[in-house]
Amino acid sequence: MKEKGWEEIPIGGVIDKAGSAAEYKTGDWRTFKPVRDEKKCTHCLLCWIYCPDSSILVKDKKMVGFDYEHCKGDGICAAVCPVKCIRMEKE
Amino acid sequence: MSKVIALMGDQAAAEAMRQIEPDVVAAYPITPQTEIVMTFAQFVADGLVQTEMIPVESEHSAMSACVGAAAAGARTMTATSANGLALMWEIVYIAASTRLPIVMPVVNRALSAPINIHCDHSDSMGARDSGWLQIYCENNQEVYENIIMAVRIAEHKDILLPVMVCQDGFITSHAVEGVKVYDDKQVKDFIGEYTIRHSLLDVDNPVTYGPLDLQDYYFEHKRQQSEAIKNSLKAIPEIFAEFKRHFGVEYDFIETYKLSDAEVAMVALSSTAGTIKAVVDELRAQGKKVGLLKPRFFRPFPKEKIVQALSGLKAVAILDRSESFSNQGGPLFTEIRSALLDESKKPLTVNYIYGLGGRDINTEQIRSVFTDLEKIVKEKEVKDLVNYLGVR
Ligand code: SF4
Numbered sequence: 001m002k003e004k005g006w007e008e009i010p011i012g013g014v015i016d017k018a019g020s021a022a023e024y025k026t027g028d029w030r031t032f033k034p035v036r037d038e039k040k041c042t043h044c045l046l047c048w049i050y051c052p053d054s055s056i057l058v059k060d061k062k063m064v065g066f067d068y069e070h071c072k073g074d075g076i077c078a079a080v081c082p083v084k085c086i087r088m089e090k091e
Numbered sequence: 092m093s094k095v096i097a098l099m100g101d102q103a104a105a106e107a108m109r110q111i112e113p114d115v116v117a118a119y120p121i122t123p124q125t126e127i128v129m130t131f132a133q134f135v136a137d138g139l140v141q142t143e144m145i146p147v148e149s150e151h152s153a154m155s156a157c158v159g160a161a162a163a164g165a166r167t168m169t170a171t172s173a174n175g176l177a178l179m180w181e182i183v184y185i186a187a188s189t190r191l192p193i194v195m196p197v198v199n200r201a202l203s204a205p206i207n208i209h210c211d212h213s214d215s216m217g218a219r220d221s222g223w224l225q226i227y228c229e230n231n232q233e234v235y236e237n238i239i240m241a242v243r244i245a246e247h248k249d250i251l252l253p254v255m256v257c258q259d260g261f262i263t264s265h266a267v268e269g270v271k272v273y274d275d276k277q278v279k280d281f282i283g284e285y286t287i288r289h290s291l292l293d294v295d296n297p298v299t300y301g302p303l304d305l306q307d308y309y310f311e312h313k314r315q316q317s318e319a320i321k322n323s324l325k326a327i328p329e330i331f332a333e334f335k336r337h338f339g340v341e342y343d344f345i346e347t348y349k350l351s352d353a354e355v356a357m358v359a360l361s362s363t364a365g366t367i368k369a370v371v372d373e374l375r376a377q378g379k380k381v382g383l384l385k386p387r388f389f390r391p392f393p394k395e396k397i398v399q400a401l402s403g404l405k406a407v408a409i410l411d412r413s414e415s416f417s418n419q420g421g422p423l424f425t426e427i428r429s430a431l432l433d434e435s436k437k438p439l440t441v442n443y444i445y446g447l448g449g450r451d452i453n454t455e456q457i458r459s460v461f462t463d464l465e466k467i468v469k470e471k472e473v474k475d476l477v478n479y480l481g482v483r
C-alpha cells in the first residue's frame with residue numbers, strides 16, 4: 001500500500017470509514033502459527049469464540065481453517081481447544 | 092444593548108460561558124479558577140443554561156470528558172489552574188492532536204512545590220508545546236471578550252485546535268472591574284452554530300477517534316498540526332474583523348502602547364502590561380521615548396507582528412513570569428529574541444524574570460527596568476542577559 005502524505009489524510013488521526021481494521025494485515029506479527037489436526041477437530045467452535053482477532057474461519061457451522069493474514073499467533077485457540085487438536089508451529 | 096457590570100475576572104469568564112452556553116462543561120474546581128466553575132454551576136442550577144455540566148473527580152477526568160464530548164460534536168469547555176493543568180497534562184496533548192476545539196480559561200498560578208496558589212505563568216507556559224492556542228488577557232474585559240472569540244477561533248475550519256484563555260490568578264481573577272457585557276443574542280449571533288465534520292455519535296457514518304498511529308502516520312498528523320497553527324495566523328484576523336463588526340472593538344495578535352516613536356520598550360503578557368502602561372505615561376510626561384508591547388497571543392506566535400513592532404527600537408526588556416531553567420531566559424524572551432535574530436536592524440534585548448509565586452511587580456521595579464534600558468542604550472551592551480526582578 002502506498003503511504004499517503006499529510007495533506008491527503010483526515011486530520012486528528014480520525015479514521016473516517018468503518019471496518020478498516022481488515023486492511024491492516026497483522027499476520028506478519030506472528031512468531032508461532034496455529035495448525036489444526038482436522039481429523040481430531042469436533043467443530044465445537046470454542047476457538048472461534050476465544051480468538052481475539054476473528055481469525056477462525058467458519059463455514060456451515062464448521063471450523064474450516066485460520067485467517068493467516070490477520071492471526072497474530074497468540075496461541076489462545078490452541079490453549080482452549082478441548083481436544084488439543086491445535087499445535088503452534090514456529091514460522 | 093450592552094451594559095457595564097462589576098465582575099471579577101473569574102466571573103467575567105463565567106459570564107462569557109453563560110452566553111456561549113456550551114453543550115458540555117466538564118470541570119474540577121481549583122484555586123484561583125474556582126469561581127469560574129462555581130459561578131457557572133450556579134447558572135446551570137438556576138436553569139439559565141441548558142449545558143450538560145459534568146462535575147468530575149479530577150482534572151484528568153475533566154479533560155477526558157471534554158475530549159469525548161468534543162469528539163461527539165458538542166461545543167465543549169472546561170477551566171483550570173496550575174496543578175490542575177498539570178494533572179490533565181496527558182489529555183491536554185490528546186485534545187490538541189485529536190483536533191478538538193475545546194475552549195479552556197486558564198487562571199495562571201504557580202506550580203508546586205513549595206505550595207503556592209498565586210500568579211505566575213509556569214502552568215500555561217509549560218503547555219506551550221502541547222498544540223493548544225494561547226491567549227493572554229490584561230484585564231477582565233479582555234477575559235470576557237477573548238473567551239467569546241476563542242470559540243470561533245477553535246472551531247474555524249482551517250484551525251480546529253483547542254484554545255487556552257489565560258488570565259492572572261487573583262490579580263485579575265479576583266479583582267472586580269467594570270466589564271462591558273454584550274447582549275446574549277449578540278454573542279449567540281457571533282458564535283453561531285458548530286457542526287463537527289466527523290461525529291463519534293454518527294452511527295450512519297461511523298468513525299474511529301484515537302487509533303494507534305505508529306511510525307507510518309504519526310509524523311504526518313503532527314505536520315498537520317503545524318499547518319493548523321500556521322493557518323491560524325491567517326484565519327484569526329478574519330475573526331478579529333468579524334468581532335469588530337459585531338461589537339465595535341478592535342483586536343490584534345499584539346497591542347502596542349506608545350511604541351511607534353519609542354526608543355526603548357518593555358514586553359509583557361497579561362496584567363503586568365497594565366502596570367507598565369502607567370509607568371510609560373509617567374516617563375513620557377518627562378519626555379522619555381518609552382513604550383510597551385503586549386503580545387495577546389503566544390500561540391500562534393505572532394512573529395511578523397512582533398518583529399515589525401520591535402525591530403526599529405534601540406533596546407527592549409522582555410519580561411517573563413515563568414522560569415525555563417535554560418539560563419537563556421524565560422519562554423517569551425527566547426522566542427522573541429530568536430524571532431529578531433535574522434533582522435539586520437534589531438534592538439538589544441534583555442530578559443527579566445519576575446513575579447514568581449505571585450510576587451508583586453510594582454511601578455518602581457518597572458521604572459528601574461527602563462533605567463537599565465537607558466544604560467544599555469548608552470553602553471551599547473547588555474551585561475546581564477537574564478535578570479531576576481523583585482527577588483531578594
Ligand atoms: S476448539 Fe478445537 S475442536 Fe473446537 S472447533 Fe476449534 S479446533 Fe476444533
Ligand code: SF4
Pocket residue numbers: 034050051052053054055056066070071072073074075076077078
Ligand atoms: S493463534 Fe490467536 S489469533 Fe491466531 S487463530 Fe488462534 S486465537 Fe486467533
